[in-house]
Amino acid sequence: MPPASVLCTEFELQVRRLRLTIETCVFSAELRSWCERNRNRFYIPEWLLDEWGFRVDANLNGSA
Helix, strand or coil: CCCCCCCCCHHHHHHHHCCCCHHHHCCCHHHHHHHHHHCCCCCCCHHHHHHHCCCCCCCCCCCC
16 A cells, blocks of 8 residues: 555545545445544545534534
8 A cells, every 4th residue: 555645634544544435435334433433523524424424513622
């Protein structure tokens, strides 16, 4: 596997690590779990969030 570009999002790195394609993302239980845990921390495509029915907290202010 070639090194990841510095312009890749964390989501894209996960997709590469899991060796998924855009077409297979929605069927991956491991990616779904990662997205559920990280939906308020990292960019995840809206179409995938919608597909799984995940909502993102729009009121994040950076504090833990």
